[in-house]
Amino acid sequence: MTIMSSTARCLGLVMLVLGLTTPAAASPAPPELGHEGRWLTDDQGRVVTVHGVNMVYKKPPYFPAAGGFGEKDARFLAENGFNAVRLGFAWNAVEPRPGVYDDEYIEKIRQTQQLLARHHIYSLVDSHQDAFNESVGASWSGFPDWATYADGFPVQPNPGFPLVYFTSPAQNQTWANFWRDRAAPDGVGLQEHYAAMWAHVAQRFTDQPYVLGYDLINEPWPGWEYPTCFPKGCPRFETGVLAPFEAKVMNAIRGVDRNHLLFYEPSLTNDFGTPNWMPNPTGDPKAGMSFHDYCLGQVDTCVTNGLERSAAEGVVGVVTEFGATKDATKLSALADRFDANMASWMFWSQAQDQTPDHPQEPPTGPHLMDPSIVRPYPRAVAGTPQQWQYDSTTGTFTLRYSTCRADSGQPFAPGARTEVFLPQSNYPGGYRVESQGADVVSSPDARLLQLTTSPGQDTVQVTVERR
Incomplete structure (x- = not known):
């Protein structure tokens, strides 16, 4: 009716x-995107869909240009229909010491964003980590040494990323201290440092064209609480611990940028298909949910879980990671599923991996995409x-x-x-x-x-x- x-x-x-x-x-494509319910929208009110890729360079000095990404690569992405990039940075590089920021590093990230903008490609600026820090079993240090408190717990057993999340006492104790907002060496809470860091980064992008928004934290891990998240999800952690933390970050960014979309993420366990309980941390009307699809088994619940939860919160949902494989049949099936749900997405190429059996490759255009996901789509619908x-x-x-x-x-x-x-x-x-x-x-x-x-x-x- x-x-x-x-x-x-x-x-x-x-x-x-x-x-x-x-x-x-x-x-030309407008510089700012907003949303209307589940849809991304442009300044004309047209519904916008993004097909994108991830670009996170995990080797020092942690910015894509150092790995070889340049003009020809941005042009390659645009020619193949990609109009978005999830552009990762490392907290470790932004804030090498508590309260001390490396503005030259942030400028390197911004220069890549500006390069992408010249090709009408939107950037989702992403604070990226995978298993926190190398000292507790990660393959790279997305988060800084000074924020890593393992309290003497052993790293072993350490099978490497991503299984280290499930096996390493040091890994889980480090996350527990982060969620407890343990004080950094300067006496300021780790979460307060993280929120202030984000505000410092965001102020460098607030006036830039073709910024889709900010992805607050990649794949937050519950720590010792993770066994309670299977099979029914993490309602206590997501509503009582993760949402208040991401609210701090959202409020800090809003102090310097009132306009761009803020994309919060649910627990990493959602990547495998557990129910999603994540609320909009502040009720911000310019918010979105960034969620991933690495669902296990024959039934893929990741897309519907994410889109249904984002719709319930009145925010836009975007699949900001999927793939990590060269299996063309699987990738094509995933792209079909996203089309069936009219979803925007950003591909994670295997070249981005830094796992025990696959080192990271240079972030050039062909390495960042896969031909099996290049397909027609409605970029803007009136x-x-x-x-x-x-x-x-x-x-x-x-x-x-x-x-x-x-x-x-x-x-x-x-x-x-x-x-x-x-x-x-x-x-x-x-x-x-x-x-x-x-x-x-x-x-x-x-x-x-x-x-x-x-x-x-x-x-x-x-x-x-x-x-």
Whole structure:
């Protein structure tokens, strides 16, 4: 009933502007993104989808340019349809000593963000760690030595990342001290240091274009409490420990940046498919949930858990990690699942791994993506998406959307454009378009298919086929 009534209302408003349908000139992607419920949105109110990659350089000096990422790599990503990068930095490098910040390091991260922006690629600035610090079994030191308190607990048994989380007493004691907000050597709590560090980083990005937002902490681990998180999730930890910590970080960032989206993360255990209990830590209306999909077993609950929980909190949910494999069949199936859920995502390439059996490779463009995940998708919809699907065997892409705005249910101004990215690799000989309810206004075989709603239409159906 709700869907039908809003559609009817939208159709009536569309009819008021019949005849005023001169297409507007195409404009470059806007610099700021917000959200309306589960959807990312641009400054026109169009629903935006991102297909992205992760870029976290875990070797000293911990910034991608030092590993070789440059102009040609950003261009490569853009040409293959990637419009977002989860751009990681190391707390260890930002704050080498308590209260002492390395602004030259932050500038290196910002320079990469600016490079990506020149190619209209959004950056999700990410504070990244994997198992805290090398001294407690990590393969790299995302978090600093001075914040690592193992209290004499042994590192062994240490099978390496990620199993060290489950086996190492030192690993779990270190996290326990972090969640207890133990004082750093200067007497200030570790969590207060972390929040202040984030504010210091965020102020360098607050006025930068193409910043998607801030990912507050990668894969927080519950510490000794982790056995209680299986199989039903971590409600006590996520609501009583993790949310208050991430609230400190959100409040600190809001002191310097009132506009960009703040992406909080649930416990690492959610990556494996346990139920998600994570609330919006501060109720911030400009918030999102960053969650990962490394689900185990035959049934993948990670996507639905994350999207359902983010919807319940009224925030946008983005799959900010999946993959870590070169299995093309698996990757294609995951991308199909994300399409079925109309989800934005960011791929974790195996080249990003730093595990006992796979050292990290240079963060160049081809290393950061996989051909099996390059596919068509609706980059910006002048309406509200209802369904999209891609058949990699036949090259057929279908998209259906309501012409009503996601934020108000009203129609878009005449000439508002829907943009569908169609990769060259998927359509090497060009494509045919059949559209019901919209007119194609882009050039034949353009990489960015552009459509404007035909007069009097409340739903658009688009089919793209290979020539």
